[in-house]
Amino acid sequence: MDKDQDKILDEVTTGEYKYGFHSDIESEQIQKGLSEDVVRIISAKKNEPDWLLEFRLKAYRHWLTMKMPAWPNLKIPVINYQDIIFYSAPKQKPKLNSLDEIDPELKRTFDKLGIPLEEQKHLAGVAVDAVMDSVSVKTTFREALAEMGIIFCSFSDAVHEYPDLVKRYMGTVVPYTDNFFASLNSAVFSDGSFCYIPKGVRCPMELSTYFRINAANTGQFERTLLVADEESYVSYLEGCTAPSRDENQLHAAIVEIIAEKNSEVKYSTVQNWYPGDKDGKGGIFNFVTKRGMCRGENSKISWTQIETGSAITWKYPSCILRGDNSTGEFYSVAVTNNHQQADTGTKMIHIGKNTKSTIVSKGISAGKGQNSYRGLVKILKNASNARNFSQCDSLLLGDKCGAHTFPYLEVDNQTAIVEHEATTSKIGEDQIFYCNQRGISTEDAIGMIVNGYAREVINKLPMEFAVEAQKLLQISLEGSVG
Amino acid sequence: MLDINNLKVSIAGKSILKGVSLHVKPGEIHAIMGPNGSGKSTLASVLTGREFAEVTEGTVTYMGNNLLEMSPEDRAKEGIFLGFQYPIEIPGVSMVNFMKTAVNEKRKHHGLDPLSASDFLKMMREKKELVEIDSKLANRSVNEGFSGGEKKKNEIFQMAMLEPKLAILDETDSGLDIDALRIVANGVNKLKKADNSFIVITHYQRLLDHIIPDVVHVLYDGRIVKTAGKELALELEAKGYDWIKKEVENNVIA
Amino acid sequence: MSGNSEVSEKYLNLYRENIDKISSISAPYINSFRSSAFERFSKLGIPSKKDEAYKYTNLNIFFDHDYRSYFLPVASDFIKAEEFRCDVADLDAHGIVLLNGFYPTINDKLRQLPSGVWIGSINEAALRFPDLIEKHYGKYADSDTDGLVHLNTAMASDGVFVYVPKGVRFNKPVQIVNLVQSEEDMFNQHRNLIIVEKDAEFSIIICDHALSPKKFLTNAVTEVYVGESAHFDLVRVQNEHNAACKVTHTFIHQEKNSITSSINMTLHGGLIRNSTYHFLGGENAETNSCGLYLTDKWQHVDNFVNVDHAFPNCTSNQLFKGVLDDMSTGAFNGRILVRPDAQKTLAYQKNNNILLTDDAKMDTKPQLEIHADDVKCSHGATVGQLDGDALFYLQSRGIDKHEAKLMLMFGFAHEVIQNIKVEPLRERMDNLVMQRLRGELSRCASCVVKCG
């Protein structure tokens, strides 16, 4: 059976990336490279107020003093920042009045990705902000949401229309000094989504941002800011794809979430950036800083991520549990196949009393993929009755991949209970045989078992996306997974 | 239907089956008994294509085909079903999804269209009633957290779903309470048709009270040392295996 | 240099100033390692909290201090050492004493025990058994990250040597008593080498004691070679005072089919860092690495364990438990590395901790690094309190709360103690731990020196 299994694994891993096409869209780009001038140009292009330019410049100057981190267990080729285009926007008229004014090719691209920009065509109950390269091209349902006081728009619009909100919250969870890529993003971020749910409002639809890299040689640096005011609720989903190219492209984003008293934010990601080909050529470097702050009592932030794409993924969606009784959750499935590397996990910082956190991480490694879980659970001295439970499992498919688990548990309070469990194992031959005996082929059996293994996390996704995620999981493992 | 001739099997170089011959005709029920470790489960594993056991000699023909050359799933799709002695847990894989895949794979193999979701659920419901399995069990992951008896009932349920031609039940009766034993036996009897056969591996007569075997074999030390009618099971129940062991030893001496 | 450069400079100078003196009393083979070890130490330096392996331990508290360094043995010191007996009732063991890192006997520096087993001074062994020393000395102790291993190689000149020849099943354990004694604050290093050849069996107990209430810093390296199908057990009992800092590095190299265990019992000490490296260098090898730490006051205990599965079919178990009282702190850093060809590895790791006060703190970092697919590996870590349900159950049977807590804590600790195979020692440890948990003095009851 071993040989068969290897063969099937092999077939499964040679599955093609479905979103690798490139659209011919005229874009407006600036010169390659990074300098203070480039930062100023980006800011000028976006007509930004001075305070924002100042913020960018401070970030840029700070970035210059920093060194690219040398992360253990990741092999990252040298990135030449002078070789990246930091701003690229699909050419279109400056103000959109109706859908007809969107470049038809642009619309076609999003249609092809399954993200129709016409509201009536879109999945009921999902509002989308579509971002291509450096700018947001369309936000659907904006008006409908506005009636409830919900602000959902591109980051650039927010800067002009709601400068006070942006000023009040931007950089409060991820300061521009936070880390190398966060500083870089703070200097050159181009667009992204902004969302504000007012007091007492439950957002009636899923909000979603879809990120697409299209142009070559560009980096994507978006910034998402999500504020849930007291007693509010929102579920937010982020998806992304990119064309298949031989060069690596850099994606360095920031997501900040603020949850006030009694509010709840669910943030889901289905990450499917181009992973590179099966020899490890090309693919996105996905270096992202995501962090949520449970500021108010009883607030809750829940991260769910399905990570199947990117050549290298480095991200740790985290929760700072400041409010008493606040809750943080992290549910993750990360798949690495071929030459992909993923280093992902979370940080749960317990500051308030009676704070709770749950971590469920499922790594799946196939081919030559390397998959690491890296997580920190920190219970501060005053966080009495804090609870954390972490479960980190790794599934290995094939004998050339690796699975690593690096949890850090720092406990400074006697009343805390912190538990971490992890297992690493191969897909069960007994389980495969049991399925075989019922007439199910090894390939299907593997698909079923992997999906079963990831089920706990997939179930946390909004319904519409769970199905998508399940398929994605199968595709990512196609040709390689056992 | 099934012809096993002089089958020799070893595991990790150790000889376990030492020349087993067995012939099962359509519609027959064969019981295999024998002391612990005699090779009963090994025989079941070989028939279903589990690879840890190595066939060193002998042939197995199933409905005219060389069974040993077939993959486990093809055997299953051709109608061989094994009720495992120790059914494994598969976390996260729902029974529904599992069974749907199995049923439809088999249908595909036989050139049939897959069952629609509603037909499939209807079938599930019927079969559940047939084996009186708690419907909650079917909503859980495969065998996960099932009690020993529940796992066994679940095997019978799956058998009912897959309607095998040749069902091998490896100690499906162990771990069952009295009612469950009756349910399992009834399930088997209801599934029994003129053209399908059963091999029932068991240690106890009580199952054979409900499932009346046509033939009873005793497997001892890798060989079938005695074959007789259903009265043999009663005799074994009353006398144990010692007399058989003695007979075997005497034969060897003689 | 990656470590703390200012503090490291002190030790670099110490080497430069004393290397001639050190070399003059050491065997040539041991000297032959010194300059390259010094090179590596000067690159790595004294570890700081920036080093991943020392993230939770601040060595500066002890390393940044002016000590008298004990480079040359002083004959008059030896008399005290001879008097010392660390009593474990009914423990039938061959004893060796090390004083400030030196073998304190002038005449009988190597002793032959029944069945051809040799014990004694490593420096002497380097002269008398050059073949054995050349085959094993400096072959297992290595680190790309920890400068202290190289500091030891550069400057240590004595320590214990044990040789158990092929096939010898040596039932009586050997007990090494490490004494530190000085009228001034003192820094010392020693180096042990234990060779257990093919098919042999051997068990060793290492006890650490401080005999005077001074500030002590010890940096010790122990190399152990365990041959094919051999069995080896190590129990380390650390019972020093709160001004003593002990840094130990133990490298256990195993050949195929061998079985080893290592148990660190830390009862007392100011700052203790035990690094234990297990290298499973052949198929079917098995290792059990355990530790128990009971800390109070300002103590800090850090256990670092590295299990390296380099061959298929090996098994490893790690079990480390701690009870932390007052404002003491603890760290655990356990790593399981499964190399690409080490299929069918079974590797387990567990670290459980109980914090008794709000000021106690525990940092734990269990790690799995797996490069082979057919493996079963798991780890678990917990930090918490005693199980409330269990406590209630005991109370409901009429046991008062305080006693019930003690019982539960004792049970918690006993899970580690029960791995000690030498029965009298196991009983002694149960006793000591019980006393320790009750807050009674837990030093060896018959210790001749009332220290600390």
Ligand SMILES: Nc1ncnc2c1ncn2[C@@H]1O[C@H](COP(=O)(O)OP(=O)(O)OP(=O)(O)O)[C@@H](O)[C@H]1O
């Ligand atoms: N995977 C294996 N590796 C080594 N030996 C095995 C293996 N599986 C079975 N055996 C040995 O083969 C012999 C037959 O085992 P088998 O399971 O077929 O017995 P059985 O007749 O089913 O017994 P029981 O009545 O206890 O279920 C036993 O001695 C058993 O130990």
Ligand SMILES: [Mg+2]
């Ligand atoms: Mg059996």
